[in-house]
Amino acid sequence: MEASVDRIAQPWGARTPYGRHEPWPARVDTYLEEGVDPERVERWVQASSILHSDGDAMDIAVAGGRMVGVRGRAQDRVNHGRLGPKDLFAWQANASPDRLTRPLVRREGRLVECDWATAMERIVARSRDLLGERGPGSIGFYTTGQLFLEEYYTLAVLARAGIGTNHLDGNTRLCTSTAAEALKESFGCDGQPGSYDDVDHADVIALYGHNIAETQPVQWMRILDRLAGGDPPRLVCVDPRPTQVARKAAVHLAPRLGTNVALLNALLHEIIRTDRVNHDYIAAHTVGFEELAARVEECTPAWAAGICDVPAARIGEAAELLGTADRLLSTVLQGVYQAHQATAAAVQINNLHLIRGMLGRPGAGVLQMNGQPTAQNTRECGANGDLPGFRNWQNDSHVADLARVWNVDPKTIPHYAPPTHAMQMFRYAEQGSIRMLWISGTNPAVSLPELSRIRSILAQDRLFVVVQDLFLTETAQLADVVLPAATWGEKTGTFTNADRTVHLSDKAVEPPGEARPDLDIFLDYAARMDFRDKDGGPLITWHDPESAFEAWKRCSAGRPCDYTGLTYGKLRGASGIQWPCNDQAPDGTDRLYTDGISWAHPDVCETYGKDLATGAADDVVEYRSLNPDGKAMLKAAAYLRPHEEPTDEYPFQLTTGRTVYHFHTRTKTARAPQLNAAAPDVWVEASVSDAATLRLGEGDLVEVSTPRGAVQGRLRVTDIRPGLLFVPFHYGYWDTEAGHAPEGSTPGRAANETTVTDWDPVSKQPLFKTAAAALRLVERGDGSSAPAPTTTASAPAPASGTDAVPPVPPTTGGPSALVTQSADATWDSSEEETR
Amino acid sequence: MNGVTLTLRVLHHGEKHLARQLTAVAERHRTEHEVHHVATDLADWSRTHVQRLAATADRHGLDLGDSADTRLPGLLSTLREKASQAVVHRPEPGLLLLRDLRELHLGATENSLHWEMLAQAAQATKDDGLLDLASACHPATLRQMRWTNTMIKNLSPQILTSL
Incomplete structure (x- = not known):
């Protein structure tokens, strides 16, 4: 099979149907720049997608020192050779003529080019002044979900132990913080329970506010291929828009915005009412069932129908599918995470799996997704408002352990309050207590809510703004110093997708002009600031991606996200590998919680939990009395009305x-x-x-x-x-x-x-x-x-009635969007042998 | 008036006061978005308590008057919100915020102690209806306390070291 397909007109390409419990056949997608003969490609350089959280493994084609195309990696567990439209085409942006190639500093109100030493010394001078005059709480770092693991870890060390500030968060706050929090609330610790392979085995797949067809198109191809094969899964879709998922769903619920908790409570009500619960699993692995059952007792489908504006019968049908599934896979994304009562709703989906015992087996799993390619690393490296390695800031022994890894006094690492979240950092900047904000790889002047407010914060004279990016973004235009960064394909590093798969992404070409990898920029800053450990040695002891990765491995040792069994060598040439990967699991770990709940014990958990309505923190005493044996926690939540509802003026x-x-x-x-x-x-x-x-x-x-x-x-x-x-x-x-x-x-x-x-x-x-x-x-x-x-x-x-509305022309890409799709029998057969 | 009706009256007053206080704090700190939104939600909890207390008091032959009157006059609300927006770039309101959160915490604590007393009296008099009321409402009061405590813990390091 070899075909040429317009992948703008057909974002998901051609079908390779497969049956339940069968391996997903490979299909290799290749796109080469017009006029480039495959024979002319000099090197294929291993990488993974940087434009969503799926982790599609690919090789970058290089000819004449330039990127000239991409090809999916057939041997990779995530995508089996497939690429989505963004994977196929967006690499071209690397060579845009408007890339930043030199640092810029603001002089007399204008951004002007300068050399690196000038830009970095300006940042260092301001850092030193602020540390002297106002202390570490006056400096904040706002990073992203698009750098590499090595870069986040370095940033976390320099911010938390070098500067000693509590103000480090990522734009992952906008994309994945609810996923992390929901996992922490239910399982005591972050860590994706499920695996993409669960798609191969599930008989019911429920997608909550997750337009997977557009956010992780390659996994949607996998679902489409199952739908086209034998014993296809049935889909339950919760989404107010007519997504591709909704169009293929057996049951589609389109609730009013802000009512997810009411809907989920009704689904739980039905499952408990019909006793489709796994009592043995509940007794062995959970606490809190009685409270959950009591909380949802009144939440009938008819009650929820009135709140959600979804027919009660439809809610009943969804509950029937979820309740009778033999292997249930649920995935969750922004329709839940960016909506009213985000965590409370996401936790109810965990609850549904826990009471049905649908966890830790092929096809039975939860995927609390994330949006960005490296958001998982922002989370595990502690660049997102948590301590590195999923350590608990409220647990002194965890902080002492981190201090040991970094060879600093535990008091150096702020842990008197939770690491400051991004929205609060912008409030502190607005109020004037944060005076320097270093923004790397993100564009808050477009992505944060209420932009007139964000612009007014960033434009303040008293706030020193550093922006590290590829282009002169809206945010960079407001900066005092702009640092030109190298990106994917121009630097080496690792990153981890939404199902814990770690990929290596190698450097293929040189960055433009003087642009430098983010890692080099952070290392340069740390060297200029002369950060020291408690014995007077350098705080940061690494100097390149691989040595940074080795340092991170030491920090991750013995933690849920254990990387100690991975090396660059092991990741190079092969498929990505799912953490934890260590001596006990040298080939990685498909699924978490296959044998009970492992990271919820009071001594090891990442958090003692929060009130799902107020966010108030519990302490260790409460946690220990609620969950002494470290089981999964079934946390109930009452529906609260959204804070903003339609009015006559805003209907x-x-x-x-x-x-x-x-x-x-x-x-x-x-x-x-x-x-x-x-x-x-x-x-x-x-x-x-x-x-x-x-x-x-x-x-x-x-x-x-x-x-x-x-x-x-x-x-x-x-x-x-x-x-x-x-x-x-x-x-x-x-x-x-x-x-x-x-x-x-x-x-x-x-x-x-x-x-x-x-x-x-x-x-x-x-x-x-x-x-x-x-x-x-x-x-x-x-x-x-x-x-x-x-x-x-x-x-x-679809056009209705007699209105003479001209039809909307279909979206197509034409000749420049043609992508080669080819079967790869080699990998299909070798894969079967290993199963 | 017996001890039970006395406690009901004090608690009714306390919850009504806390609902007003929460609403006022939500308005005064319009630019502290989390405080604004959560305090508004928590004011609803106290309003619910006020109504349930009034209904129970009714059964005990006690008229606690107009329970719905926990909202604030519109003009005052607008003033408070405008005042908060006028000082959006100033650090000093941080101190006021800490003071307000402390007052809310103390108000909720007072209510919590009164719920405790009411529950004890209910048990002593074998009044199941009263015990149910206390058991239903007291946890929400404890959650109001925990929230104010958490906010004070999270915000005070930055506010108090940046003046």
């Missing part, structure tokens, strides 16, 4: 989200021609009935407004839930005349102009998916359609 609910063709704030994907053309500008989705009521049509220019701000875009009429508006959050201002903010002839284009500053009090994840908004016509369309893809959740509703 719609508003949610923001993603499309398959873009990543984050488009810094890379908008610079890949095929991806940019597929979704070139912001749009607004509204339902057929709302559009009819307001007499709006496809392509009309509309404005969505909230008390915080407004955004304008062309309207796409879809089968979205009536009463709900959707705006993709990817678009900002760097490719407009205005530069970094709405101005003059550039109206609001970033969805976050409108979003509310409110976060889940447990995980501190901002709520991008629960707001109220107004919709109005700005200007009639000129007959052309909205710039929204037709292949995905933004597909237009």
Whole structure:
């Protein structure tokens, strides 16, 4: 089989059907720049995808010192050779002519080029001044989910033990903090229980607020291949949009925003009422069942129907599927994590698995997902508002152990309060107690809620802002110092996907100009700051990616995320490997909790837990009395009304989200021609009935407004839930005349102009998916359609009635989007042998 | 008036006061977003307690008056929110925030002790309805205490070292 497929028109490519419990056949996707003959490729360099959390393994094609294409790695456990549209095309952004190639410093109000020594000395001078005058609490670091493990670990050491600040977090706060928190609340510790291989074995797959077709397209290919094969799984989809998942689901529930806890409590109610619970598992491995059963006793489907606006019968059907599944796989993402009562809802999904005993077996698992490629590493390295290695900041022996690894006094590591989360860091900067903010690999001037507020914080004279990035982003335009960073393909390091698979990503080409790897930048800063351990030796003893990885292994030893069995050599050439990987599990670990709950004991747990409504912290005494033997905890939660609900003035609910063709704030994907053309500008989705009521049509220019701000875009009429508006959050201002903010002839284009500053009090994840908004016509369309893809959740509703609406042209990529797909029988057969 | 009705009256007053206090703090600290939103949610818990206390008092022949009146006058609310927005870039409101959280914690603690007393009296008089009320409401009061305590613990290092 070898075929050439337009992977913009067909984001998931051709089917390779397979039956339940069979291995997923390989399909190798290859894309080479136009005119590049495969024979001309000089080297294939091993890497993994940097544009989502799936961890698609790939090789980068190099010719003449340039990247010229990519090819999926057939032997890798994650993708079996497949690549998604972003994997296939976005690498082209690396060679954009507008890459940052020299450091910039602000002089007389303008950013001007300088050399590295000048830029770094300016940062060092300000750091020293602030440490002397105001102390370590005046310095904060806001990093990302897109650097490499070695870089996060180095940053965590220099921030927590070098500067001694509590203010280090990642933009993973926006994408994965609820996943981590939900796992901590249920299992005492972070760590993904399930495995992608569970897709091969499950008979029911439930996707909660998880548009997997667009966020992890390769795993969606896997589900599609199962749906096309023998004994296919049935899907349960909870999503207010008509996603591809919803279209394939046996049961699709489209609840009102902010009501996930009510819906989940009703599902739990039904499963308990019908006694489809595993009493032996509950007795052996959990605490809290009685309280959970009591909490959901009144939560009937009829009750939830009134809150969620979903038919009670449909809730019953979903509960029937979940309750009778032989092997249940659940996946969860932003529809839960970025919505009202985020952690409380995510925990109820863990509860459903625990009471059904659906954990730790092939096909029976939970995947609390994340969005970004290396978010897992931000979490485990302690660059995300936790201590490295899932250590418990409230447990003095954990802090002492970390201090031993770093050879510092435990008092050096702030642990009198939880590490500061990103939203609080921005508040401290607003209030003036944080005076230096070092932002690496993220673009808060587009991605954080309520952008007018974020811009006003970043623009303060008294706040010294350092931005380390590939491009002059909206955020970089507000910085005092801009550091040009090397990226994926230009540096070596490891990273870990959402199912704990560690991949090595090698350097393929040189970075442009003077751009440097993030690791080198952090090491340079640490050297200039002369950070020392308690014996006067250098605090940071490593000097390159591999030595940083070896240092991290020492920090991870004996922890849940144990990397001690991994080496660069072991990862090079082979498939990715799932942690924990150590002497006991030299080939890695498919699933956690195969034999009971292992990291919830009071002495080893990462957290003592929080109140699911208020976020109030429990202490060790409470934890020990609740859970002395370290079992999984069934934590119940009552439904609370959302903080912002529609009014006469703002009659719609508003949610923001993603499309398959873009990543984050488009810094890379908008610079890949095929991806940019597929979704070139912001749009607004509204339902057929709302559009009819307001007499709006496809392509009309509309404005969505909230008390915080407004955004304008062309309207796409879809089968979205009536009463709900959707705006993709990817678009900002760097490719407009205005530069970094709405101005003059550039109206609001970033969805976050409108979003509310409110976060889940447990995980501190901002709520991008629960707001109220107004919709109005700005200007009639000129007959052309909205710039929204037709292949995905933004597909237009089928034309109805007699309206002579011109059909929306389908999204295609044309010749430049043709990708070769080929079977790889070698790997299929060798894989079967190893099973 | 016996001891039970006396405790009901004191508790009713205390919960009503805490609901008002929580709402006022939510408004005064509009720019401390977590405090604003969670305090608003927790005010609802106290309002529920007020209503349930009034209903129980009714059965004990005690009229506790208008229980719904725990909202604040609109003009005052707007003033408080505007004042908070006017000092958004100043560090000093941090001290005020710590003071307010301390007051909320003490208010919730007082209520908690009164719930304890009510539960004890209920057991002594074998009044199941009263015991059910205390058992249903007291945990929420303890959670209000824990929240204020957590916020003080988390916020005070930064606020007190940056003045």
